[in-house]
Amino acid sequence: MPVNDERIAAMNKAWILVADIGGTNGRFALVPAEVNGNLYEPMLVASEGHLENKPMCQQALTLASKGAPSVLALVQQYLALIPTDFKIIGASLALAGPVINQQVHLINLGWSACASQLSAALNMPVLLLNDFVAYANSVPALDPKQLLTVRAGEAVTSAPILVLGPGTGFGAAVLHPMKQHFVPVGCEAGHICLAATNAEQDALLLHARRQVSVVNVEYFLSGPGLVRLYQAMAELMLREAQSGETPINAIPASLLDSPAAITEAALAGNSVLAIRTLRCFCYWLGQVVSDLVLAHGALGGVVLCGGILPKIVPLIKQGEFINGVMAKDDVRHYLQPVPIQLALNSDTALIGAALWWQQHQLE
Amino acid sequence: MPVNDERIAAMNKAWILVADIGGTNGRFALVPAEVNGNLYEPMLVASEGHLENKPMCQQALTLASKGAPSVLALVQQYLALIPTDFKIIGASLALAGPVINQQVHLINLGWSACASQLSAALNMPVLLLNDFVAYANSVPALDPKQLLTVRAGEAVTSAPILVLGPGTGFGAAVLHPMKQHFVPVGCEAGHICLAATNAEQDALLLHARRQVSVVNVEYFLSGPGLVRLYQAMAELMLREAQSGETPINAIPASLLDSPAAITEAALAGNSVLAIRTLRCFCYWLGQVVSDLVLAHGALGGVVLCGGILPKIVPLIKQGEFINGVMAKDDVRHYLQPVPIQLALNSDTALIGAALWWQQHQLE
Incomplete structure (x- = not known):
């Protein structure tokens, strides 16, 4: 050199x-x-x-x-x-x-x-x-251009911000506003129980319970989880076809086996199964996001992240996601103002690590 | 004077x-x-x-x-x-x-x-x-004699402490350890979706869904919720009796209608329905406690509170509660060391308010 x-x-x-x-x-x-x-x-x-x-x-x-x-x-x-x-x-x-x-x-x-x-x-x-804490720690330093507004709102600046999203697993961390900066706190939200709130989710959870004793959030809400959800949905639709509820030709002869193939098929609109899988994925994600906002009092806002969501922006904006967020009637007033953004780049952990040094070098 | x-x-x-x-x-x-x-x-x-x-x-x-x-x-x-x-x-x-x-x-x-x-x-x-934030804020100042050890463990002192429990609703707050003191953050955990993980819970949730569109934690895990759980369990046992799974005389002719009457009947051991209701209540509470520990990364420990639990200490210690906490095999190592205590007195919000003054008077 x-x-x-x-x-x-x-x-x-x-x-x-x-x-x-x-x-x-x-x-x-x-x-x-x-x-x-x-x-x-x-x-x-x-x-x-x-x-x-x-x-x-x-x-x-x-x-x-x-x-x-x-x-x-x-x-x-x-x-x-x-x-x-x-x-x-x-x-x-x-x-x-x-x-x-x-x-x-x-x-x-x-x-x-x-x-x-x-x-x-x-x-x-x-x-x-x-x-993931390093990634979350980078979020307050991101250029606003890197954040897409999924739903505008009014953030309470003194309240926590939730950073979460499906990727290899389901990552989540909370940013607590302090005087000088945000303090990121890591958690294991991907391992909390996944709740069903309707008959379709019931059927999918029952399918999952044949594989694992406790079905957690990342079982369906992650990259590998999306493939599992697609497979479970195929089985559900097959049962529906047998009872005449779903046309049998809605179920493809061979199933897709990667998250990318499933999201592409859903975006292209040429697979009823993939479309229904993604609608279910987005609704369920919204439901879990609202659960975690409530669990954390995260009125500071939500930043969705991870590798999958930037690839399905049109589906996230189509309404099923927000329907899932807003499904709880008795806390609509609480959830309504919470702004939701989507980080287009989840590759900024090095910035978070650098900022972590700045925040903790005296310890 | x-x-x-x-x-x-x-x-x-x-x-x-x-x-x-x-x-x-x-x-x-x-x-x-x-x-x-x-x-x-x-x-x-x-x-x-x-x-x-x-x-x-x-x-x-x-x-x-x-x-x-x-x-x-x-x-x-x-x-x-x-x-x-x-x-x-x-x-x-x-x-x-x-x-x-x-x-x-x-x-x-x-x-x-x-x-x-x-x-x-x-x-x-x-x-x-x-x-509830005021109450949680009093917890670090409580005399240890006021806290009963439900499960000993090893607290991570740099991690959050979860304070939660069933009462009129389901209260929850998190204590974040800072240099000088703990910062309490309020939340609405009683409104998160209640997840079912077994056939009994499935049946009870289906019963609840006839009343409300989304069944949340406090629907069953609160004082009024305990009465609802008891009623739903009575219906479930009646169905079981009709199919011969449960003896018909296990279901009382007239149902109890207050949390105190139900907990007393369970403690006295003279009502199969009340005993089963409380076993289910304790297991489900344990399940929700573990979900919230995971959601918050609350390795600092759990303090159970509220008016109901001090009245059912023998049932909380009997095992169903800890079974619920430890039901997730893949995070047993994470949950195992988390200490769990039970506050015998939930009436200390005035102390928390006084400490809040000390913490925030300059703002």
Whole structure:
């Protein structure tokens, strides 16, 4: 690498190592930090009063986590790949597992890690956080252009904001407004019981209960869950066809087997089964969103996220989703003003990790 | 009132007016406040490192709220009843309605109130908070003797604590640990959908759906809900008797019609219907508790409260409740260490209101 002006400037700066480590890959980057009083603040590009979704990061690399022996080994691998003259003052690592007292266990990888051991081995302060919490932590810093309004409303600024959505599982976190910034709190909302409120949902839950003893939210409301919902709906429609309620030709001879194929078929409008599956998916998602708004008193608003919803924006806006949100008559007045937005990009956990450093570096 | 030494001391002190105003009554008291730096701190009796459940309050009075024209009128009525020489420096009013941006609407009374108008009319700073939030805010200050251990565990001190329980409705709030104290956040968890996870619950939900379009948690998990559950269970057992699954003499000729009568019959062990109703109630409560722990990431623990549970301690400890909590196999490791306690006294909202003053007087 040629030693140019930029490089010399970089060498004189302080940098924070940020990472987002999942079951397949770990994304790494360095974020420049400025001294502000006795704190280092990550420098994120300000734009229209908000922060852009790309910090001025350098040395962005993606490494395979699958097969690597540990968090430490993966971080060391990254450090060995970048020039040695960056002054790295600390690391903020987002990880795909629950982080409790700065310790984490990544089930898929069989890894355990704790911040103090990583810190000693890497000779720098290390902060750990859950990857979905890191993502949620980036939401207040997102450019408004990255958020699509699903339903306008009036946010109560002193109330929590709910960040949630279907992806590989069903991710959820809550942002609590404090004086300086939002405090993200992670949770396991994908594992709460899925409630049925009508005969169609009853039939689908009964189908699911043949597979698992307790049917939870992510059993149907996730990427893999969408495929399960489609299969359960096919069985339901077959039963309906046998009793003459549904034309038999509504059920395709061969079933689709990926979330993308199902959402595409529904959007193309050429599969009654896929359309009905997505209508059910959106309604049920709305129902769960309203449950979680009520459970959290999340009058600050809802930000939908995850990989699936940006692909089905027309379906989310078609009404079944909002019908699901507003199904509870006795709390309509409570739910009506809650603004609902959809994050078009769920890939901003590195920004959240950088901000986490800013928020927690003194701990 | 004779002017004695105590009275003279009282006249020289500063006092905070605290109130807990519900649909029937308003409880009022004055709490002495000490100057600490530039803050007034309510003086609560310290005992074994915790605060006793009775602050050194004076002039405790209960006034009928039903029939009174407004919050302001009720506070003025209280002020007119107490000696005029207490130096009252502010008021912290807990109210039975959602408080949003220091405004509240009490549906049962048809009252609306906002802090700034009350403050102008009373000529003192006024803070409003929800009554269940006030109760939850008192929990960290309770003497440990007032908390019964339902299940020991290991609390994560940096994680939220869930305070919840069946009463007139289903109250719930979350305590978020901050550096100085816990921040209570109110919610409407009683209105989330009630999920069924087995055939008995399915049958009971179907029964409930004949009455309401969406069956929520408090439909069955509250005082009035217990009566509804008992009635639905009677119908279910009658159907079972018709098909020979249940002996017909298990169903009493006349049904009980109050929560107290049903819990007493179950505790006395002389009603198959009441026993089965309470077993179902406890299991379902456990299921909802685990859902809310997951929804909030409440690894800080659970405090059960409300008027019903202290009366059925033997049933809560009998196992159905914990069976309900632990029914989700895939998150057993997450739920297992969460400590669960039962508050024996749910009447401590005035303490929470006094502490709220301490926490928020500068806002």
